[in-house]
Amino acid sequence: MLRSPSSTARPTVGTRRRHRPRGALALAAAVLVIGTGVASCSSSSETKTITVYSGRSAELIQPLLERFSQETGISVDFKAGDSPELAQVIAQEGDASPADVFISQNPGATSYLDGEGRLATLPQGTLDRVAPDLRSSDGTWIGLSGRVRVLVYNKDAVSEDELPAKVTDLTGPQYEGRVALAPANGSFQDFVTALRVQIGESETEAWLQGMADNGAKSYANNNAIVEAVGRGEVDMGLVNHYYNVRALEENPELPSVNYFFPDGDPGSLLIVSSATVLKTSKNPTEAQQLVDFLLTEESQQYFADETNEYPVLPSVPIGAGLPPLDSLETDRVDFNELGGGFEKTIEMIAASGLG
Secondary structure (H helix, E strand, C coil): CCCCCCCCCCCCCCCCCCCCCCCCCCCCCCCEEEEEEECCCCCCCCCCEEEEEECCCHHHHHHHHHHHHHHHCCEEEEEECCHHHHHHHHHHHHHHCCCCEEEECCHHHHHHHHHCCCECCCCHHHHCCCCHHHECCCCCCEEEEEEEEEEEEECCCCCHHHCCCCHHHHHCHHHCCCEEECCCCHHHHHHHHHHHHHHCHHHHHHHHHHHHHCCCEECCCHHHHHHHHHCCCCCEEEEEHHHHHHHHHHCCCCCEEEECCCCCCHHHEEEEEEEEEECCCCCHHHHHHHHHHHCCHHHHHHHHHHCCCEECCCCCCCCCCCCCHHHCCCECCCCHHHHCCHHHHHHHHHHHCCC
């Protein structure tokens, strides 16, 4: 459940010993074609098939797509890959794109497609299911689940009084060689774009260069950072909150702890995954059915229980061990501003030497 923040808290996320489906949420840069991974339960010759391009991994999203297919008789062709890569593929395919629905790991990729004019407008009834700050202001995409950027740290190597008040403090000499980043990860790129929106281009460039000069260590993804922090390879790193929750479920003895930046700092950015129907969809009615299905309480509970994310429906409770969002002062930005700076952000990260 996503609510507006009201007070500062720096909780340590608790643990649950439940099996969770695992898998990298950012796949290799090359797009992976899964094919017709979700089969329709209907044998009718009139059965519709929709094509889903997903920045969320097959292991994560396919259980929901299978349930959708079973309940509706609509079969699903599935293509998974990195969200920014898939967004660029859709833009390059143009009117010939076979995609009906785009599910994105990060809002920057979706906003990029919005700026390219590739997205259809969703019905107002669908948009009204979530809060205004969790959907596009022009009605072209809607949030599915939320995650908060955090600083995961090794409590055996970092004392609480060493934790930075602001994410921009991490360029300080006391953090030299101690911080891990995932420069190629979409969520990190969304964070950097949000930083540009909030503190400006030159300040963001200075922060990126400062992190590079301070010996920040680069990893392939958030999961790799959490693993490195847990084994003491690096003291701390910037990730999404749920990666450490999952790690602690598997091994509650790990010394890794999530630190939520206070006072609405950009380091506590709230990021939503999203869904949209492509303007060029050949099956817009069925595509819209899928988007609505992903916003049912059943689907939202799946995100809460199985992926440790925050559901977007107010009626769905968050997973055990997560701090309520209204106990945190998360940073909020207009996600429509992220798409326009998508390519510039990648250029800035590369120019800094991070990666």
